[in-house]
Amino acid sequence: MLWLKWDLNLKIRLIGDSLFNMLFWMYFPFMALYFSEAFGKSVASMLMMVPPLVGMFAGLFGGFLADRLGRRPAMLLGSILQSVMFAIFALSPSRWLDYVAYIGVGFGGSIFTPASSAMVADVTPEKDRRMVFATFVTGRNIGAVFGPAIGSVFFIHHRTELLWTCTLVTFLYFLTIYWKIRETLPKSAEPANEKGNMGSLIIKQFRNYGLIFKDLPFAVYIIAGVMVTIAFMQLDMYLAVYVKEYVPAQPLFSFGSWSHSLDSTGIFGLMIGLNGLLFVLLAVPVTKVFEHWSDRNVFILSSVLFGLGMFLMGFTTNVWLLLVFVVIMTVGEVSRSPVTESFISKYAPADARGQYMGASNLQYSLGRFIAPATIFLSTWLPPLGVFGFIFFCTLASVALYVVLFRILPKPKPAE
Known part of the structure; x- marks a missing residue:
C-alpha cells in the first residue's frame, strides 16, 4: 500500500507519531539517571x-474510551x-x-495508544x-535510534x-487531530449517550474487560506475548549485565599495527x-x-529467532559473533511487531x-514487570543458565x- 494512497488520518498520524517519538527518546532514556x-x-x-x-x-481505560x-x-x-504535563515538567x-x-506524560500516552492503533485498523x-x-514501527524507531544521541546534549x-x-x-498535534482527523468509530459501537455516573462507567469498563479476558484464545495470546516480552526486554537488562561482567575489551578493527578497540x-x-x-532499516x-506468511508462522519464527540469537550469546564473548547474534535477534523482533497489531485488529470485533488494543498492551506491561527477574537469577546461575531461561521463555x-491457532475460531470472510 503506497504512502500516497493512504487515508489522510494515517498520513497525519505517521508524521505526528514519528516526530513525537523522536522527542520522547530525547528525554526518556535519561529519566532513571535524573531521578537517581x-x-x-x-x-x-x-x-x-x-x-x-x-x-x-491507563491503556485499559484508553481502550474503553476509544470504543465508547x-x-x-x-x-x-x-x-x-x-x-x-510537559508544561508542568518545564515549570x-x-x-x-x-x-x-513524568507519570502524567506516560498516562496520556497510554490513553492515546489504543485509540491510535484502533484507528489505523479502522x-x-x-x-x-x-x-x-x-511503516509506523519504522517511524517510531527512527526516534529510538537518533533521539538518545540528540537527547544526551539537549536533556x-x-x-x-x-x-x-x-x-x-x-x-500542535492536539490541534491537528482536532481540526483534521475524522472519527472512525464503527457505527455498530455502543452509543456514548447512555445514562450513568462515573462509578457505573468504571464498573462497566471492568465488566467489559472481564469478558475480554474470559475469551480463551485472547488469554492464550496475552500469556504467549508476556513470555516473549520477557525475552525482548533482556536487551536492556541481562544483556547489559552480561556484556559488562563477561565481555572483555577487545579490538574491533585492526590493520597492521593500528587497531580500534x-x-x-x-x-x-x-x-x-x-x-x-536494523529495526529502522528492516x-x-x-x-x-x-x-504472505500466516500470523501463526510469523509469531513462531519470531520467537525462535530471538530466543536462539539470545541463547547463542552465552557461548561467546567475541564482539563480531555477538553482533551476528544481534542481527538474528533483531530479524526475529522486527518480523513480529507489525503482525501483533494486525492480528488484534483482525481478531477483535470492530466495535x-x-x-x-488496550488489553493487548498488557503483554508488554506484564512482561516488563517480570523481566528484571533475570537479574536475580544471574546471582546464582552462570550466564548460559540465564540465557537458557530466556530461550525457554521464547520456546x-x-x-x-501453536495452541492459540488450534483453538482460534475460523476467520470470517473479509468485508
Whole structure:
C-alpha cells in the first residue's frame, strides 16, 4: 500500500507519531539517571516501577474510551494531557512534581495508544495492515535510534528548552487531530449517550474487560506475548549485565599495527545501536518478505529467532559473533511487531477494537514487570543458565502460539 494512497488520518498520524517519538527518546532514556541523582538509586528504582503499572491501567481505560466515545476523543484527551504535563515538567520547581508530571506524560500516552492503533485498523484494508503497521514501527524507531544521541546534549544542557519543545509539539498535534482527523468509530459501537455516573462507567469498563479476558484464545495470546516480552526486554537488562561482567575489551578493527578497540560499555552500545538501526532499516522489507506468511508462522519464527540469537550469546564473548547474534535477534523482533497489531485488529470485533488494543498492551506491561527477574537469577546461575531461561521463555511462547491457532475460531470472510 503506497504512502500516497493512504487515508489522510494515517498520513497525519505517521508524521505526528514519528516526530513525537523522536522527542520522547530525547528525554526518556535519561529519566532513571535524573531521578537517581534526585532521590538516590534505591528510591529511584522503586519509583521507576510505578509508571509501567500506571500505564497498564491507563491503556485499559484508553481502550474503553476509544470504543465508547470514539477514537478521536481518546486521542485528543491523551495528547492534551501530555502537553499539559510537559508544561508542568518545564515549570516545576520540585523533583517530586517532576515525577508526577513524568507519570502524567506516560498516562496520556497510554490513553492515546489504543485509540491510535484502533484507528489505523479502522481505515486500513485487512490485506494492507501489516505494511501500514510496519511503516509506523519504522517511524517510531527512527526516534529510538537518533533521539538518545540528540537527547544526551539537549536533556543534560538544555532540559527546559527540550520540555517546552515537547509541550509545543504535543499541543500542535492536539490541534491537528482536532481540526483534521475524522472519527472512525464503527457505527455498530455502543452509543456514548447512555445514562450513568462515573462509578457505573468504571464498573462497566471492568465488566467489559472481564469478558475480554474470559475469551480463551485472547488469554492464550496475552500469556504467549508476556513470555516473549520477557525475552525482548533482556536487551536492556541481562544483556547489559552480561556484556559488562563477561565481555572483555577487545579490538574491533585492526590493520597492521593500528587497531580500534572497544571496552565492554562501547561493545554494548554498539550492539544496541545496531539493533535500533536494523529495526529502522528492516521493518518494512522484512514485513514485505513475510507478507504472505500466516500470523501463526510469523509469531513462531519470531520467537525462535530471538530466543536462539539470545541463547547463542552465552557461548561467546567475541564482539563480531555477538553482533551476528544481534542481527538474528533483531530479524526475529522486527518480523513480529507489525503482525501483533494486525492480528488484534483482525481478531477483535470492530466495535470493541479499542478495548482489545488496550488489553493487548498488557503483554508488554506484564512482561516488563517480570523481566528484571533475570537479574536475580544471574546471582546464582552462570550466564548460559540465564540465557537458557530466556530461550525457554521464547520456546514457551512458541508452544502457546501453536495452541492459540488450534483453538482460534475460523476467520470470517473479509468485508
